[in-house]
Amino acid sequence: AQKVTQAQTEISVVEKEDVTLDCVYETRDTTYYLFWYKQPPSGELVFLIRRNSFDEQNEISGRYSWNFQKSTSSFNFTITASQVVDSAVYFCALSGGNDMRFGAGTRLTVKP
Amino acid sequence: EAQVTQNPRYLITVTGKKLTVTCSQNMNHEYMSWYRQDPGLGLRQIYYSMNVEVTDKGDVPEGYKVSRKEKRNFPLILESPSPNQTSLYFCASSPVRLAGYDEQYFGPGTRLTVT
Numbered sequence: 001a002q003k004v005t006q007a008q009t010e011i012s013v014v015e016k017e018d019v020t021l022d023c024v025y026e027t028r029d030t031t032y033y034l035f036w037y038k039q040p041p042s043g044e045l046v047f048l049i050r051r052n053s054f055d056e057q058n059e060i061s062g063r064y065s066w067n068f069q070k071s072t073s074s075f076n077f078t079i080t081a082s083q084v085v086d087s088a089v090y091f092c093a094l095s096g097g098n099d100m101r102f103g104a105g106t107r108l109t110v111k112p
Numbered sequence: 113e114a115q116v117t118q119n120p121r122y123l124i125t126v127t128g129k130k131l132t133v134t135c136s137q138n139m140n141h142e143y144m145s146w147y148r149q150d151p152g153l154g155l156r157q158i159y160y161s162m163n164v165e166v167t168d169k170g171d172v173p174e175g176y177k178v179s180r181k182e183k184r185n186f187p188l189i190l191e192s193p194s195p196n197q198t199s200l201y202f203c204a205s206s207p208v209r210l211a212g213y214d215e216q217y218f219g220p221g222t223r224l225t226v227t
Contacts, residue, residue, distance in 0.1 A: 009152075033212030045202065047215035091154055095212030098162065099170055100145065102155040 006103035021077040023092030035093040116219035135203030143206040144186040148199040193226040
């Protein structure tokens with residue numbers, strides 16, 4: 001069965017701190033896809049990144065970076081120099097193809 | 113504007129009174145899905161559809177029905193709502209048939225309260 005675990009329920013940091021959100025997944029599929037979505041206080045869900053299981057390259061997009069490690073079944077998300085606007089709930093998700101399974105989410109609060 | 117729309121956005125109803133939450137997308141997307149979001153549980157998939165007339169159960173389908181008669185619409189039906197279906201519901205669509213192949217575009221959400 002597929003499972004996504006985001007062990008950090010809530011994280012609070014001060015602006016400009018770096019923060020890493022952890023995501024650990026379980027799957028028996030050899031081909032699978034990992035995602036991160038952001039849900040700001042306004043409630044909408046915003047796509048951040050998608051990775052397939054054959055692409056272990058880390059990715060950087062501005063202040064955001066993602067570390068995918070198949071050996072530890074992890075897909076962690078780091079925000080560098082956090083800003084108040086980064087305050088949101090962040091979801092990691094896994095798909096084996098047809099369905100999608102989300103983690104419980106990590107609520108990040110960035111204080112000024 | 114490309115979007116996924118849901119109606120109603122807010123609904124308060126009573127136990128047992130049938131209701132339908134509509135979902136429509138104008139992007140000609142193949143894949144559509146319903147999720148419910150509950151505190152501490154994240155989003156859980158209720159049903160999904162890879163094409164017209166093709167639907168399948170997600171993780172939490174009990175108490176829900178769906179249909180996909182047209183590509184753009186994917187209504188969620190609660191035949192006999194119960195208080196444990198009080199939740200925030202999201203509809204989503206994706207350009208391709210398989211969920212993993214592309215990002216999903218989410219609607220604004222429908223907050224349902226069943227008393």
